[in-house]
Amino acid sequence: MIDEFAKDNLHGRLRRDRKVLLWKLDGLSEYDARRPLTATGTNLLGLVKHVAGIEARYFGEVFDRPSPEPLPRWQDHDGSDLWATEEETRDQIIESYRRTWEHSDATINELPLDAPGHVPWWPEPHHNTNLFAVMVHVLGETNRHAGHADILREDVDGRTGMRPEHETQIDGEARDAYYAKIEQAARSAASVKAQKAVPRDSMFERHDGGRAG
Structure with a gap:
């Protein structure tokens, strides 16, 4: 019982934070969605692209269930998974992220929390892990980047919050x-x-x- 409760709780929070992250693109111009908003180049559409790659790899190859999505280079020297090129459209990145949700959700639904996984990019002796640890890790990454996106969006036009239904008119x-x-x-x-x-x-x-x- 506790395993199912833990899985449902983590999965529910992950679904929530995915939507929060995507909402931060709502209503933005093409330029504002893509432009660097910090000295290190952090940008809103790039965060979505990056988190999509995280999910695809952790709920894909870690459990020998490779994602059907073409994945960008990850953690490369040029940070190419953290920004959108001129050839990549916003819709392409968003739809790829949504399809990644489907693949991730299937992995979560079909495997038990103690299902073994292998993360080759984690240092020894932590390569071998399980679904529970991966769910916690991906939730943490998604939550962290959704927080980044919230601050970036506030800097662009003052909008903040987690859900559109809770948004109030800005009182300058x-x-x-x-x-x-x-x-x-x-x-x-x-x-x-x-x-x-x-x-x-x-x-x-x-x-x-x-x-x-």
Whole structure:
């Protein structure tokens, strides 16, 4: 019973976070979906492409159930699994991700949690694993990148959240006031710490009672 509960719980959370990640592309222009939004080039469509590759490999070849999807090069020196080329359309990447869900779901549904798997890119002695560990790992990766996407999307147009039905109209004045409150608290804390800090030079002062050297 506990195995089925654990599997259903993990699987449900994975399905939720997949949708969250895809929703972060909703309503964006082609440029905003693809453009780098951090100094390291992180971008929204690239995150979807990357997570699709993660799922395809972990729920595919790890359990000797290769994905039918053509997979991008993974963790290559040029980071090609983390951004979309001019030839790759948004629809292609999204539909590939959705088809990957189907393959992953079949693996999850057909195998028990203790089904053995082999991850050749994990270091020794962790190559050999099982479905439970892989589900936890993929859920963690998906959740982490969905969080990245949430922050990136906020930077583009201010939209945040996990589900469209929970989204509220952006109140610019309220956000500005909240930002200012946190900024002021940070500056005040930094000022207090600076006042309490002992100058490094004082650690080496000589206390010789005022006698001449």
